[in-house]
Amino acid sequence: MKPAYDVVVIGAGPAGSIAARTTAQAGLSTLLIEKRQEIGAPVRCAEAAGRDTLAKFTPLNPQWVCAEIDAFSISNPQGDCVVLPAQEKTLVLERKIFDRELAHSAARSGAEVLVKAGATGIERDAHDGSMTVRMVVQGEPKAVRARIVVGADGTESQCARWAGLASAPQMKNYYVAAQYLLTGIEFNPRICQYHVGWSIAPAGYCWVFPKGDDQANVGLVVGADSGGSKTALDYLNEFIAARFPGCSMLAQVAGGIPITNVLPRMVADGFMAVGDAAHQSDPLTAGGITNGMHGGLFAAQVAVQAIQQGDTSARFLRKYEQMWDAEFGKLYRRLFRIRQAVLKMTEADLSQIIAEAAKLDVRTMSFDDILPIVLKSHPQLLLEAIPYMLGQ
Ligand SMILES: Cc1cc2nc3c(=O)[nH]c(=O)nc-3n(C[C@H](O)[C@H](O)[C@H](O)COP(=O)(O)OP(=O)(O)OC[C@H]3O[C@@H](n4cnc5c(N)ncnc54)[C@H](O)[C@@H]3O)c2cc1C
Numbered sequence: 001m002k003p004a005y006d007v008v009v010i011g012a013g014p015a016g017s018i019a020a021r022t023t024a025q026a027g028l029s030t031l032l033i034e035k036r037q038e039i040g041a042p043v044r045c046a047e048a049a050g051r052d053t054l055a056k057f058t059p060l061n062p063q064w065v066c067a068e069i070d071a072f073s074i075s076n077p078q079g080d081c082v083v084l085p086a087q088e089k090t091l092v093l094e095r096k097i098f099d100r101e102l103a104h105s106a107a108r109s110g111a112e113v114l115v116k117a118g119a120t121g122i123e124r125d126a127h128d129g130s131m132t133v134r135m136v137v138q139g140e141p142k143a144v145r146a147r148i149v150v151g152a153d154g155t156e157s158q159c160a161r162w163a164g165l166a167s168a169p170q171m172k173n174y175y176v177a178a179q180y181l182l183t184g185i186e187f188n189p190r191i192c193q194y195h196v197g198w199s200i201a202p203a204g205y206c207w208v209f210p211k212g213d214d215q216a217n218v219g220l221v222v223g224a225d226s227g228g229s230k231t232a233l234d235y236l237n238e239f240i241a242a243r244f245p246g247c248s249m250l251a252q253v254a255g256g257i258p259i260t261n262v263l264p265r266m267v268a269d270g271f272m273a274v275g276d277a278a279h280q281s282d283p284l285t286a287g288g289i290t291n292g293m294h295g296g297l298f299a300a301q302v303a304v305q306a307i308q309q310g311d312t313s314a315r316f317l318r319k320y321e322q323m324w325d326a327e328f329g330k331l332y333r334r335l336f337r338i339r340q341a342v343l344k345m346t347e348a349d350l351s352q353i354i355a356e357a358a359k360l361d362v363r364t365m366s367f368d369d370i371l372p373i374v375l376k377s378h379p380q381l382l383l384e385a386i387p388y389m390l391g392q
Helices: 014-025 051-057 095-108 232-243 289-309 314-343 347-357 367-377 379-389
Strands: 004-010 030-033 048-050 065-075 081-093 112-114 117-124 131-137 140-151 174-183 191-195 205-210 215-223 248-258 271-273
Touching: 004 014, 004 131, 004 289, 014 030, 014 095, 014 140, 014 289, 030 095, 030 117, 030 131, 048 051, 048 289, 051 081, 051 289, 065 205, 065 347, 081 095, 081 191, 081 347, 095 112, 117 140, 140 289, 174 232, 215 232, 215 248, 271 289, 271 314, 289 314
Parallel strands: 004 030, 004 140, 030 112, 065 191, 140 271
Antiparallel strands: 048 081, 065 081, 117 131, 131 140, 174 215, 174 248, 191 205, 205 215
């Protein structure tokens, strides 16, 4: 490890590796640190992501593609089921291999990559604007200087807090997740299933995402403030006992995901937050793999300009927030509103909408076709729907 770098990236998930690769490719000296001993493990993800979006960042590799998905099904507890063709072909990944390959590509581009290197603090020198990153590497305390620090330390990000950003989500804007990798169950290997109903996942949903012909990620998210004494794992165990008796479990994961819109400020002087650390996961589904990769790319592109122009102030780095907003701002505000509207519905309302939608011709169906069904049964949601209808 050198005493100083242009850029230090904290966290080698998809967002951090793309950021490190991009700054290294531009010729900046880059250090990527990961606190765990193995990049990509343990996996805390259902591992689904859009194929074409992934391909923009990295050549597709059969070693990390477990399944190709053609369609998504949405079911209610009564068994009504809408099957929607995937707008973009979707892949279910082997993230252990995928994440490591992205970090490898950062290393091949010239970044130094270190595992068992956990950041413990960041500080900015008020005189020269340089950043110091404190860390523990293989048990030894160390410090390096950087012109810019990229915080890519995921959903439990401490970097964003160290940089003074308001990063703690409210409980109501947080999903708690539990998931098993199951085998010995029946499912269509080309369909990702969603199961919706507050009795099976309060303020959230369940999923069955195939990982090939005989394994699937089966999990759920529940709203962190959805109350009651049952945990996400209790709900998942009930779902599995009812649907997949006799299955075998190969892995279990738990995690949390912010479902706010992105942080109101994603940058500070000398600092940029990306990926889950900036709450860039989708505010409706909480998917965040490719969204975080976009965040990492945009931040790194602005970091390159900032260092070339010798201005690492928050004012300059805000160009990154503008890039994010131009690409995702409108969509995220809309998805956030849709989630708020869905949360106001009862389970019976949701079930009725799914039952009605199941009667439509899904080959040509879009969200716009579902909207009149929703408004017919819930005229009180018109106010929420107006911005959507106006395209805002
Ligand atoms: C159960 C579950 C299912 C999900 N399913 C999907 C899905 O199907 N599709 C999808 O798109 N998204 C899904 N997500 C969300 C997705 O996993 C995240 O949005 C994505 O991993 C975010 O990438 P990231 O690089 O920002 O963070 P992460 O992938 O979390 O990477 C952050 C990295 O930073 C490291 N780190 C943390 N602190 C430090 C430190 N102090 N120093 C050094 N390193 C540190 C961590 O060890 C980690 O490796 C799911 C999430 C959960 C919990």
